[in-house]
């Protein structure tokens with residue numbers, strides 16, 4: 001078993017949500033095709049997606065934000081084992097308050113699903129001219145399109161918020177959005193015009 005499979009197994013055994021296979025494969029293909037060099041990620045968890053993205057190309061640099069201290073520690077360890085500490089920097093913070101002057105080719109938003117608009121607004125000034133935002137979980141396990149199947153009130157509210165955000169990115173004339181409902185848990189690539 002390779003290191004990335006170990007991380008994936010750990011995530012599944014410990015109920016740490018990570019990107020689905022289809023989603024991460026799609027994202028890595030995009031990174032390679034578009035020759036992405038700089039990435040900001042919101043929601044590191046244990047470093048699975050940042051390690052996968054860094055491995056797309058040897059000169060990719062990643063800043064990644066994670067709010068939970070215990071996950072930051074595991075992510076840093078995994079990144080060290082993968083010999084990627086010089087290219088992936090884990091910031092222990094709330095992504096919606098992370099301050100940087102850097103501009104990125106790709107900003108991957110995968111933290112709190114109800115806060116996607118907040119993160120996007122916060123990082124509007126940090127995306128390169130031809131850069132993109134990428135969002136995962138826009139179908140939220142099929143519940144966004146079948147909200148009556150959501151069991152709890154909290155989930156119903158969350159699903160409603162994701163739907164509002166998804167409708168906004170798909171319809172706002174100031175955005176150029178490619179939404180892929182069949183990839184992973186629903187992925188979108190958004191360019192601000």
Ligand SMILES: C[S@@+](CC[C@H](N)C(=O)[O-])C[C@H]1O[C@@H](n2cnc3c(N)ncnc32)[C@H](O)[C@@H]1O
Pocket residue numbers: 017018019042043044045046047048049050065066067068071093094095096110111112
């Ligand atoms: C779906 S997981 C990220 C999975 C990871 N991108 C992967 O595929 O390997 C979402 C993570 O976002 C973190 N998170 C939630 N709210 C956050 C915030 N405001 N700032 C930073 N991280 C946050 C959670 O603790 C969780 O670890």
